[in-house]
Amino acid sequence: MKATRLATAGLAAALLGALAAVAPASAAPDATPDPTATCVTDPATPKRQxxxxxxxxxxxxxxxxxxxxxxxxxxxxxxxxxxxxxxxxxxxxxxxxxxxxxxxxxxxxxxxxxxxxxxxxxxxxxxxxxxxxxxxxxxxxxxxxxxxxxxxxxxVSMPAPGGAGADISMLAPDHPVRQHPDWVFAYPPAGVAGSRLYYNPGIPEVREFVQTAMLEAVExxxxxxxxxxxxxxxxxxxxxxxxxxxxxxxxxxxxxxxxxxxxxxxxxxxxxxxxxxxxxxxxxxxxxxxxxxxxxxxxxxxxxxxxxxxxxxxxxxxxxxxxxxxxxxxxxxxxxxxxxxxxxxxxxxxxxxxxxxxxxxxxxxxxxxxxxxxxxxxxxxxxxxxxxxxxxxxxxxxxxxxxxxxxxxxxxxxxxxxxxxxxxxxxxYSRPALVPTMPQLPSRPLLSPVITKAQRQADGVRLNWLQPANGRGPLGTATSYAIYRFDGTDRAERCDFADAAHLVGTVRGTDGPIQSWLDDTAAADGRYTYYVSALDRSWNEGPVSAPRSLR
Incomplete structure (x- = not known):
């Protein structure tokens, strides 16, 4: 992105996701944005990175x-x-x-x-x-x-003194290579400084084995x-x-x-x-x-x-x-x-x-x-x-x-x-940022949270909100939340969410219906307006909530 680049309508839509597509007019800053509108964004505070x-x-x-x-x-x-x-x-x-x-x-x-x-x-x-x-x-x-x-x-192994990194007998007693020494080769040759063992990529059984071993962590x-x-x-x-x-x-x-x-x-x-x-x-x-x-x-x-x-x-x-x-x-x-x-x-x-x-x-x-x-x-x-x-x-x-x-x-x-x-x-990295979304990953539409409380405490402002009605599912619906803060009580506009200038944090969701987050950077006497949006596990963002102001 260039320093003074104007986001196109397509980029703005991608950044804001379904900001206006799902939420009622009272919930989103702009429920029916002009599709030709552009947003000036600050490249130093990208919303997604x-x-x-x-x-x-x-x-x-x-x-x-x-x-x-x-x-x-x-x-x-x-x-x-x-x-x-x-x-x-x-x-x-x-x-x-x-x-x-x-x-x-x-x-x-x-x-x-x-x-x-x-x-x-x-x-x-x-x-x-x-x-x-x-x-x-x-x-x-x-x-x-x-x-x-x-x-x-x-x-399979790292170098050892005297080239001993290629010594199969030095592996763990239950290492698969002990049962399949033909699955590995030493490179450089055994006994040469820097020698270590590698699984042989040319053997089909090796390729299948390493894939299975690694896939276990995903499973x-x-x-x-x-x-x-x-x-x-x-x-x-x-x-x-x-x-x-x-x-x-x-x-x-x-x-x-x-x-x-x-x-x-x-x-x-x-x-x-x-x-x-x-x-x-x-x-x-x-x-x-x-x-x-x-x-x-x-x-x-x-x-x-x-x-x-x-x-x-x-x-x-x-x-x-x-x-x-x-x-x-x-x-x-x-x-x-x-x-x-x-x-x-x-x-x-x-x-x-x-x-x-x-x-x-x-x-x-x-x-x-x-x-x-x-x-x-x-x-x-x-x-x-x-x-x-x-x-x-x-x-x-x-x-x-x-x-x-x-x-x-x-x-x-x-x-x-x-x-x-x-x-x-x-x-x-002066502001938080959301992970870029990947359209090829599965997702479901998200609903907007409802902020129920914004209360001053000795250590900041405590926000509470209700998780969206569609809850948390295997695809990560409402896995986490993004919190935006604006000075004053004026209503935010669509372009105010196009970069991270007002993004103050993200938080992982909990199993209960009430979600909570502490804004410990808020000034003791600050007048603020907060918005919260839901993020799925792939960081797709739903529409922002209705605003909640703290006077």
């Missing part, structure tokens, strides 16, 4: 910390640590978290297919004595944060999304080749070019995974966060104006195809480069390329941001600029296809080197 941070568990990068392993009360320590991350997300006006719950063919829940993750206790396969995933999802939803379960499809838990990162076939290491000669010979499916076959293996993984998710829970989103370069223009006319490594070739990830075929709901390219004359990968060149790829599709584009580079001199002088990340988000506004950002990773977001987190939060 996906905002999240990656919370990585592999090698205990973010959560849980290694310190929690030996804490006197390990479970309480780990729960408190996670709640701290949710506190940070709320302070930054994020609306989602992307949490790694299957880092190395293991699980953060009592899986019937794979062992407990070593990153919970420090011991592979050890039962931590609780269900972390149930807690993670429930606590995120209490804060009205979407929960995206981040999983790595094929990685058993109320996750909002399932999220892959950028690891498919292993990134190249030196001159070592992926050892899949026998697999290609046995399962080539008529392919004569191995590179095309490998890409098709990953295509099948992505396509089938998306189909299986939607078959189980049609409302669960499926997203991938690929390496930021698909192909270079010098190699493929459809590629980007870059010269860096190409994920299409080096890890067999044909991300562009996944977008064009709409096998995924969203894509988060990791654009971990600065804005500037960097021929390998300039952020300012890659954003428009990715925007072009999603244009005309139902796939949403969020950008992966390199918070870990900010303030670290090892990455060069550009990253010593406290405004670099904020400049990225400003550049994104020029491309309406960019609907949000995900920051890597939580530790660096909290560390706030150079004050860079503070800068981009103040300039871009």
């Amino acid at each position: 996906f905002r999240a941070m990656w919370i990585a568990s592999v090698t205990n990068i973010d959560w849980p910390s290694k310190a929690s392993w030996t804490a006197p009360d390990q479970v309480a320590k780990q729960k408190a640590e996670y709640l701290g991350w949710l506190d940070l997300a709320q302070r930054l006006n994020h609306n989602a978290v992307v949490v790694q719950v299957r880092p190395t063919a293991d699980a953060f829940w009592p899986s019937t297919h794979e062992p407990w993750s070593e990153y919970l206790t420090g011991v592979r396969g050890k039962d931590p004595g609780w269900d972390p995933l149930a807690f993670l999802v429930a606590e995120s939803h209490k804060r009205n944060l979407e929960f995206h379960a981040w999983m790595n499809p094929y990685r 058993k838990y109320d996750v909002d999304g399932l999220h892959f990162d950028d690891y498919f076939y292993p990134y190249p290491s030196g001159t070592y080749q992926v050892p899949d000669d026998a697999t290609f010979a046995a399962y080539h499916r008529g392919f004569t070019d191995r590179a095309d076959w490998r890409r098709d293996n990953i295509n099948l993984l992505v396509k089938e995974m998306g189909e299986k998710i939607k078959a189980v829970k049609p409302w669960v989103k499926f997203g991938v966060s690929p390496f930021g370069i698909w192909r270079n223009k010098s190699v493929d006319p459809a590629g980007s104006d870059t010269t860096g490594s190409q994920s299409y070739d080096i890890i067999s990830a044909d991300t562009r195809k996944w977008i064009k075929e709409e096998w995924i709901d969203y894509v988060v390219p990791q654009l971990y480069w600065y804005i500037g004359q960097y021929p390998a990968a300039d952020y300012a060149r890659l954003v428009p390329w990715w925007a072009e790829q999603v244009r005309g599709t139902r796939v949403q584009l969020y950008i992966g941001q390199a918070d870990y580079k900010s303030g670290d001199p090892a990455y060069g002088s550009y990253w010593m600029n406290p405004n670099e990340l904020s400049d990225h988000l400003t550049l994104n506004r020029a491309y309406p296809e960019v609907l949000g950002n995900v920051h890597f990773s939580a530790v660096q977001v909290r560390q706030n080197r150079l004050g860079a987190t503070d800068v981009y939060a103040a300039e871009h």
Whole structure:
């Protein structure tokens, strides 16, 4: 979005949803808006924008910390640590978290297919004595944060001293690989520094197994999304080749070019995974966060104006195809480069390329941001600029296809080197925002809530309202609510709801008919008018309530 862009009638309608279609004239600010009207919106306070941070568990990068392993009360320590991350997300006006719950063919829940993750206790396969995933999802939803379960499809182990990361005997005693050692390969070769185990993507039984193992989290838990990162076939290491000669010979499916076959293996993984998710829970989103370069223009006319490594070739990830075929709901390219004359990968060149790829599709584009580079001199002088990340988000506004950002990773977001987190939060996340809607997900029309009370208290203004009569159903009807506040007692107009200038919060719904929320930012003597709207689990918004004024 450009700084002074006027929203078209179509965009205004999309932002306001059924604002006037369902509500009676007394309930909505404008029950019959002029379809040709335009709304001036502030690009710094978009009404809808996906905002999240990656919370990585592999090698205990973010959560849980290694310190929690030996804490006197390990479970309480780990729960408190996670709640701290949710506190940070709320302070930054994020609306989602992307949490790694299957880092190395293991699980953060009592899986019937794979062992407990070593990153919970420090011991592979050890039962931590609780269900972390149930807690993670429930606590995120209490804060009205979407929960995206981040999983790595094929990685089985991480490097260990002396190349021991490829030693099957080091896996958990009940690990499936112990029963199926033919399902994995070591890369680089066993005994070489950096060696680790990978499930072999070319074996059909492997592809089916990993899909089943990951799908269990969707089946058993109320996750909002399932999220892959950028690891498919292993990134190249030196001159070592992926050892899949026998697999290609046995399962080539008529392919004569191995590179095309490998890409098709990953295509099948992505396509089938998306189909299986939607078959189980049609409302669960499926997203991938690929390496930021698909192909270079010098190699493929459809590629980007870059010269860096190409994920299409080096890890067999044909991300562009996944977008064009709409096998995924969203894509988060990791654009971990600065804005500037960097021929390998300039952020300012890659954003428009990715925007072009999603244009005309139902796939949403969020950008992966390199918070870990900010303030670290090892990455060069550009990253010593406290405004670099904020400049990225400003550049994104020029491309309406960019609907949000995900920051890597939580530790660096909290560390706030150079004050860079503070800068981009103040300039871009100063108001709450709703998660962008996805028309391909199922939904039902929403009714408007009825505000029953707006009362001053010592700690703010307490609002109560009745949940809509259509209640809460399996598709998330009235899952949460958006609260708008206006100074004074004048009636709000339709365009007043077109951005987040008056959005003061969202809150998860409860099972009871009476819903409640505390406006702890209200001035003690402020004169305000409040409106509340219902949101379903996919963040579709119903008509706003009739106003309630506080004089």
